Amino acid sequence: MTRAASAPEPCPAPAGKRRLSVPAALVAAGALAAAASRVPSVGPAGFEIPPASAAEGPGETAVELPPGAPAAHAPTLAVLPGGDLIVAWFAGSREGARNVSIRMARLSGGRIVAEWESLTRPQLERLVQRRVSKLGNPVLHIAPDGSVQLFVVSVSVGGWAGSSVNHLRSGDGGRTWLSARRLVISPFLNLGTLVRTPPVALDDGSILLPAYHEFVRKWGMTLRIAPGGQVVGVSRIRGETGLLQPAVAPIDRTRAVALLRSASSARPRVFRSVTGDAGATWVPASATEIPNADNSVALVRLADGRLLAAANPSETTANTLALIVSDDGEGSWRTARTVESSPRPDDQFRYPALAQSPDGTIHLAYSVNRKAIRVRSLPPSALRADRGTAGP
Amino acid sequence: MTASVAFAFLSQGVLAASSLLAVASRIPGLRPVRGTLPAVAAWATLALLPAVVRVEGLPLAAHLRGLLGDPSVVSVVLLALSAVRPAALPAAPPPRAALLLALFAGLLLYLPLATGPLPAGLDLHALGWRGTPVLAVLAMLAALACLRGANRWVIVVSVALLAWGAGLVESDNLLDALVDPGLVLACAVRARRSRPGAAGGGPGARTLEVGC
Numbered sequence: 001m002t003r004a005a006s007a008p009e010p011c012p013a014p015a016g017k018r019r020l021s022v023p024a025a026l027v028a029a030g031a032l033a034a035a036a037s038r039v040p041s042v043g044p045a046g047f048e049i050p051p052a053s054a055a056e057g058p059g060e061t062a063v064e065l066p067p068g069a070p071a072a073h074a075p076t077l078a079v080l081p082g083g084d085l086i087v088a089w090f091a092g093s094r095e096g097a098r099n100v101s102i103r104m105a106r107l108s109g110g111r112i113v114a115e116w117e118s119l120t121r122p123q124l125e126r127l128v129q130r131r132v133s134k135l136g137n138p139v140l141h142i143a144p145d146g147s148v149q150l151f152v153v154s155v156s157v158g159g160w161a162g163s164s165v166n167h168l169r170s171g172d173g174g175r176t177w178l179s180a181r182r183l184v185i186s187p188f189l190n191l192g193t194l195v196r197t198p199p200v201a202l203d204d205g206s207i208l209l210p211a212y213h214e215f216v217r218k219w220g221m222t223l224r225i226a227p228g229g230q231v232v233g234v235s236r237i238r239g240e241t242g243l244l245q246p247a248v249a250p251i252d253r254t255r256a257v258a259l260l261r262s263a264s265s266a267r268p269r270v271f272r273s274v275t276g277d278a279g280a281t282w283v284p285a286s287a288t289e290i291p292n293a294d295n296s297v298a299l300v301r302l303a304d305g306r307l308l309a310a311a312n313p314s315e316t317t318a319n320t321l322a323l324i325v326s327d328d329g330e331g332s333w334r335t336a337r338t339v340e341s342s343p344r345p346d347d348q349f350r351y352p353a354l355a356q357s358p359d360g361t362i363h364l365a366y367s368v369n370r371k372a373i374r375v376r377s378l379p380p381s382a383l384r385a386d387r388g389t390a391g392p
Numbered sequence: 393m394t395a396s397v398a399f400a401f402l403s404q405g406v407l408a409a410s411s412l413l414a415v416a417s418r419i420p421g422l423r424p425v426r427g428t429l430p431a432v433a434a435w436a437t438l439a440l441l442p443a444v445v446r447v448e449g450l451p452l453a454a455h456l457r458g459l460l461g462d463p464s465v466v467s468v469v470l471l472a473l474s475a476v477r478p479a480a481l482p483a484a485p486p487p488r489a490a491l492l493l494a495l496f497a498g499l500l501l502y503l504p505l506a507t508g509p510l511p512a513g514l515d516l517h518a519l520g521w522r523g524t525p526v527l528a529v530l531a532m533l534a535a536l537a538c539l540r541g542a543n544r545w546v547i548v549v550s551v552a553l554l555a556w557g558a559g560l561v562e563s564d565n566l567l568d569a570l571v572d573p574g575l576v577l578a579c580a581v582r583a584r585r586s587r588p589g590a591a592g593g594g595p596g597a598r599t600l601e602v603g604c
Contacts, residue, residue: 021538021541021543021546023543024537024538024543024546024547025534025535025538025546027546027547027550028531028534028535028537028538028546028549028550030550030554031549031550031551031552031553031554031557032527032530032531032534032553033557034553034554034557034558035523035527035553035554035556035557035566036523036524036527036557037557038523038556038557038559038566039522039523039524039527039566040521040522040523040564122449125449125450125454126450129393129397129400129401129450129451129454129457130454130457130458131450131454131455131457131458131459132458133458156457156458156459157458157459181562182562184462184562184563184564184565184568186506186517187502187503187506187517187565187567187568187571187572187573188503188506188573189460189461189573190461190563191461230564231521231564231565232521232522232564233518233521233522234518234521236515
C-alpha cells in the first residue's frame, strides 16, 4: 500500500473549454427531487387549547418516591389517558455518574402503583448505536395515541455542554422502548442541546419542545417536532446571555409565554418571553419581578385559562418552593401557595415539574436535596390560600 | 441495524480509513499508492472494520460517532473519492485557492452563527430545517456547475442530496448532509496548498481533490 516517497504528483492544467454534461444534470435533477421528498410539508400551526373547565378534583396528597439511588433529581411528569400520573427522574450514585439511569413511577389516586428502572446508559447506547457516557434530564410526553414518549439528555464526551437530546417511544407505558432517535440540532458536532420542560401540543399534531443550548453560550429555544419525530424547525429565544431551561405554556391559539431560568448572578430573576405566532418566533426575553437564583422553573396552562408556575422565589437560595399564578400571562404574577419552606438555607426543593389532570387536580413534582423526589397533588382551590405578590 | 445506522457506521469507517491513510503518508519513507487495487482493498477493509470490531459491547464505529459526530455526506464522498481514485487517472485539477478561501470564509461564518460565538441575528443553519430555500440555491448552483462542466462537484453534492432524501442521514437539517466542521478545516488546508506558488496536492491534503 505504500511506496518510497517521491516528489508530489503534479496536477495537470485545467481542461480547456468545458461543455454542459447532460448525465450530470440528470443526476442533479434526480438528487434534488429525492431531497425535496424529505422536505417537511408543515405550515403554520396553532396551540391546542383544551376546553375550559372548572373541575376541582379530590383533596391534597403528597408522596415521596423511592429514589432508587443515593442521588435523584430532575423529575418530569405527565398525565396518562386514564388519569394516572407517570413520573420520571434520573437517579444514580451522583449526577453525571455512569450508573445514572432514568427511573419511573406510576401513581394512581395519590398512591404509587409501580416503580421501575426505565432506561439505563447501556440501553440507550444500544438504541441509538452511539457511545453514551452519562444520562441527564428526562422529559415525558404523552402522544395523542396515549403512548409514552421520553426526551432524554445524554452526553458522549465531556460535560453537560456536550449534551444532545434523544427521543424515545414506548409501547408499554415507559417500561421498554421501541425506538430511539438522537435529535441533531447543532451543526458543530451536535454539541450543547438539552431539555428540561415538557412540550406543548400544536393543532397539526406536531409539538413544540422547549430546549436550550449550553455550548460556548447559553440560550433558550423551542424545537418544532412533527408527529413522525422529525425536527422541522428551531426558534431561538433571544435575550441576555445565560438564559436557559425555557418552560412554555400557551395563552391562546397563537400566543404563549416562556419563563426562563437565568444563570446570571447579576440578574437573579425569572425571565419571560412571548410568542405571537405559535413558537415560530419569540420576542427577546426580559426579567420578571419573580426572584430566582439560577433555578429551574415549571409552567403550565390550567384548564381555567390561568398560567401556573412553580419556582424558588429567592435571589440566593432554593429552600422555598412556591406556586405562582398569572391570570393573563403578562406582567403580573402572584404567589398562590408556598409549597415548601425550610429555615435551613442549605435545603433545596428544586427542578419543579407541573401537570394538570382532566379532573382538575394539579400535580407538582420536585427533588428534595437532590436525594428524593416528592410529588404533591392539590385541587385548584388550594391556589387561593396564599395570596401575595411574587416579588422580593 | 437500520439503514441510517449502517450508513453512519460506514461514514465513520471512511473517516477512520482515510485518516490512517493520511497519517501513513506522513511517515518518512512511505507514501500511499492511491487507486491501485491492493490499496483500495486495504482502504475498504479499514473502512469496514469500525462497524465490525466491538469495544465494550458496542461497535467501534458507535464509539467514534460519540467522539466525532457524524461527518457530512460531502466529506465522506470526498474522502472516498480521494482514496479510490485510480492511480492510472490523472489527479483532478486543484480547486482555485480563491474559491476555497471564499468557501472557507462562508463556512467560518456559518458555524459560529449557529453555535454561539457570534450574536445570532442571522442563523444560516436554520434555513436547512425547511430545506426548500437550500434546495433552490443548490438547483441554481447545480445548473451553473453543469454549464461550466464541473461535473464532479455536481456528483458529490448529488450523492449527499440522495442520501439525505433517502433518510440515511440522521439529521433532519439538509445542511448537515452538506457541511461539517471537518470540511471547513479541509477547505482552509486545501486553500493554503492551492495558493499560487505553493506545492499542490501534497500528501494528506487530498480531501478536496475532486477538482472544479
